[in-house]
Amino acid sequence: MPAKKPSPKKPDPRSLAARAKAAHAARMERVAKSAWEAIDRVRALRRGIESDFLEIGTALVALKADGIPEALNLPSFEAVLETHLDISLTKAEQLITVATRVRRELAEQLGQDHAAALVELADATPDDETPDDLFNATITLPDGVRFVVRDEKPPRLRAAAAMFRQARSAKKGRGLTTSPTERRMLSAIRAQARTVKALARARFDLKATHHTDGADLVVRIPLSHITELASALSKVARATRKPSR
Numbered sequence: 001m002p003a004k005k006p007s008p009k010k011p012d013p014r015s016l017a018a019r020a021k022a023a024h025a026a027r028m029e030r031v032a033k034s035a036w037e038a039i040d041r042v043r044a045l046r047r048g049i050e051s052d053f054l055e056i057g058t059a060l061v062a063l064k065a066d067g068i069p070e071a072l073n074l075p076s077f078e079a080v081l082e083t084h085l086d087i088s089l090t091k092a093e094q095l096i097t098v099a100t101r102v103r104r105e106l107a108e109q110l111g112q113d114h115a116a117a118l119v120e121l122a123d124a125t126p127d128d129e130t131p132d133d134l135f136n137a138t139i140t141l142p143d144g145v146r147f148v149v150r151d152e153k154p155p156r157l158r159a160a161a162a163m164f165r166q167a168r169s170a171k172k173g174r175g176l177t178t179s180p181t182e183r184r185m186l187s188a189i190r191a192q193a194r195t196v197k198a199l200a201r202a203r204f205d206l207k208a209t210h211h212t213d214g215a216d217l218v219v220r221i222p223l224s225h226i227t228e229l230a231s232a233l234s235k236v237a238r239a240t241r242k243p244s245r
Helices: 013-044 049-063 075-084 091-099 102-112 112-124 131-135 153-170 180-193 223-239
Strands: 139-140 146-148 203-207 216-220
Touching: 013 049, 013 075, 049 075, 049 091, 049 102, 075 091, 091 112, 091 180, 102 112, 102 131, 112 131, 112 153, 180 203
Parallel strands: none
Antiparallel strands: 139 146, 203 216
16 A cells, blocks of 8 residues: 655645744845935935036936835835935935936036926926926916027026916816825825836826716826826825825
């Protein structure tokens, strides 16, 4: 009679947990190394000349990667900025926006503040134009005035952007608007998209509706970058609760 084969041993749960813990620790060590390299890069660049703002923005994109705050024992990207770089979240987002959405040559020509104001105007206008396209355009403001974008300084660009936003807001019917939660979600989506080079041309907006499930998200991107969009939205969904009205 053939001998019975011994039953395979079940893995020890404690051993599995230990291996998982060790793997996570090793990953966090790699992420922390990457984070410190980016932090050192930003610190060095801040000691340099003004034109380094593009390199700083690129380095900050690396610091927004998943797992960075955890690897540095901090709760958020904002905490990383405050603890190690003394940069506000608003300033960091501006640097990232310019580095990822404005052609390098144009950004260097305009400087950080001017390039950021150009992006702000591009996001506010109803037309689907990149900041680079808009720079060479003549547009009509909501009050009917012709506006030659390349001839204007940052304060005027920001004033024009505010005018477009106010005009868009005025078109919404009374009692039909988006909620603060939905607007926070939109801000999170835009911030995440700014970290992805393929989504530099992406435009996101909210459309208030009468539906019980809330506002519609309006997205304009090249169809070829649908995969990058799905990944960006997935990251925001994991980090943000579903909006409620």
